[in-house]
Amino acid sequence: MTQILEHWIDGKAWPGESTRTAPVFDPALGTPQREVRMATATDVGTAVAAAAAALPQWRDSSIATRSRFLLTFRELLNARKDDLAQILTAEHGKVLSDAGGEIARGLEVVEFALAMPQLLKGEFSQNVSTDVDVYSVREPVGVVGIISPFNFPAMVPLWFFPIAIAAGNTVVLKPSEKDPSAANWLAELAAEAGLPAGVLNVVHGDKEAVDALLVHPDVAAISFVGSTPIARYVYQTAAANDKRVQALGGAKNHMLVLPDADLDLAADAAVNAGFGSAGERCMAVSALLAVDSIADELVAKIAERMSELRTGDGRRGCDMGPLITREHRDKVAGYLDVAATDGATIVVDGRETSIDGAAEGFWLGPTLIDNVPTSSAVYQDEIFGPVLSVVRMNGFEEGIELINSSPYGNGVAIFTNDGGAARQFQRRVTVGMIGINVPIPVPVAYHSFGGHKASIFGDAKAYGPQGFSFFTQEKAITSRWLDPSHGGINLGFPQHS
Numbered sequence: 001m002t003q004i005l006e007h008w009i010d011g012k013a014w015p016g017e018s019t020r021t022a023p024v025f026d027p028a029l030g031t032p033q034r035e036v037r038m039a040t041a042t043d044v045g046t047a048v049a050a051a052a053a054a055l056p057q058w059r060d061s062s063i064a065t066r067s068r069f070l071l072t073f074r075e076l077l078n079a080r081k082d083d084l085a086q087i088l089t090a091e092h093g094k095v096l097s098d099a100g101g102e103i104a105r106g107l108e109v110v111e112f113a114l115a116m117p118q119l120l121k122g123e124f125s126q127n128v129s130t131d132v133d134v135y136s137v138r139e140p141v142g143v144v145g146i147i148s149p150f151n152f153p154a155m156v157p158l159w160f161f162p163i164a165i166a167a168g169n170t171v172v173l174k175p176s177e178k179d180p181s182a183a184n185w186l187a188e189l190a191a192e193a194g195l196p197a198g199v200l201n202v203v204h205g206d207k208e209a210v211d212a213l214l215v216h217p218d219v220a221a222i223s224f225v226g227s228t229p230i231a232r233y234v235y236q237t238a239a240a241n242d243k244r245v246q247a248l249g250g251a252k253n254h255m256l257v258l259p260d261a262d263l264d265l266a267a268d269a270a271v272n273a274g275f276g277s278a279g280e281r282c283m284a285v286s287a288l289l290a291v292d293s294i295a296d297e298l299v300a301k302i303a304e305r306m307s308e309l310r311t312g313d314g315r316r317g318c319d320m321g322p323l324i325t326r327e328h329r330d331k332v333a334g335y336l337d338v339a340a341t342d343g344a345t346i347v348v349d350g351r352e353t354s355i356d357g358a359a360e361g362f363w364l365g366p367t368l369i370d371n372v373p374t375s376s377a378v379y380q381d382e383i384f385g386p387v388l389s390v391v392r393m394n395g396f397e398e399g400i401e402l403i404n405s406s407p408y409g410n411g412v413a414i415f416t417n418d419g420g421a422a423r424q425f426q427r428r429v430t431v432g433m434i435g436i437n438v439p440i441p442v443p444v445a446y447h448s449f450g451g452h453k454a455s456i457f458g459d460a461k462a463y464g465p466q467g468f469s470f471f472t473q474e475k476a477i478t479s480r481w482l483d484p485s486h487g488g489i490n491l492g493f494p495q496h497s
């Protein structure tokens, strides 16, 4: 009998009322391994009710209680990260070492959330007027909905729920239905670490479940990560329902290589950032902007490195795994036809890569396309696969212009040995995360993660100070302890004396 992954509500696996399920594939095998339950709006309501019921006690628990839970959770997660990596590889397809990297970056956010006692300290101004003190405190916002994408099934939930929970909120997490098991694994681990039932709930599903969260009156805030059209929709719908929203969207990340750059470093970086996780990263480099004078040499160096990559089953020590679904694989491969039609040069064709894995897996090898016209969909679309496009240009100014004309503004990188050029680049690009001789500039957990333009909707980035701010709301208190010398009627606006 096919195993069904259930929701995790109020501290236990829970099937809900829905009979609808969806298959969960192992992309390296190309076959479904299990089914996942798809929630109805009523099921989501049950999860929200559990989170709402758990809120008063959790919100009022001591900071010490919440910190101790988080510390235990961090220790358990670190001790069992290899088990989680196996789940990530089996459902997402990324190679085991990359799954380990994803978990390490998630652990960093748990460690950041351990600073909650410090973050929650608030501010105090004594005697702002005679015998009057003003202080501010930050309190949890309430029940938080987190909706995450397929490409980081552990890290993206970990960007949000440790901070939300440590700040005293309760959570309903809706992970991607394509690789849902990591969310249950994390919720069960949290329960083992001592988290009370109802504080962290997981509902599985698709649009129906997401829509139910976006309009539910007892959900105070929504954190979303996914593609731009859905991020925009989530932002608009949740905001129209009076919720606080942060919605991180898609990307098309550029890497500009100037003639004075170390070309070996740049070639390594382009390969790592273009093909890691089969290009299914929102910070993947997708468009390589090469200045004409060094473009031939750079393309040759990249192609040479690509010939050493092994594509195959992530459990076999390969460098790159499969894509998430057969449909997505076919869509990405379709861009090779578009490239040929649009007059680009296919330097390395991933359809011809020999694969170390099952024949039915969702494979496409690393692909390099040169001379891509900027009018081509190959350049314009977020392909989200192992396809690196080279756009040739005459210099720095053309690169800046192209980067800033993109509707997205998530990540960008420049490779150069000219500090002045790098500095000017950093100041002029309309992009949220910038790498200088660093290809995937994902900020550490104590800075915040997020892009500009259509890569984010709402004004709070993920994790770091902005993540903390998003999951808390401030109260400012003005107090005066009675002094017989004060008082009397005064209809003027309060002033200080």
Ligand code: NAD
Pocket (backbone or CB within 6 Å): 147, 148, 149, 150, 151, 152, 156, 174, 175, 176, 177, 205, 206, 207, 210, 211, 225, 226, 227, 228, 230, 231, 248, 249, 250, 251, 281, 282, 382, 384, 410, 450, 451, 455
């Ligand atoms: P997606 O937008 O298809 O799905 C994201 C979430 O939204 C999933 O939980 C899914 O179930 C739900 N969803 C899908 N369609 C929906 C609809 N019509 N209505 C309501 N909810 C819906 O994204 P994906 O394919 O899972 O993930 C890849 C995308 O995520 C890429 O565009 C990538 O750039 C982006 N991403 C962005 C960041 C970032 O930080 N900016 C990080 C990771 C991924």
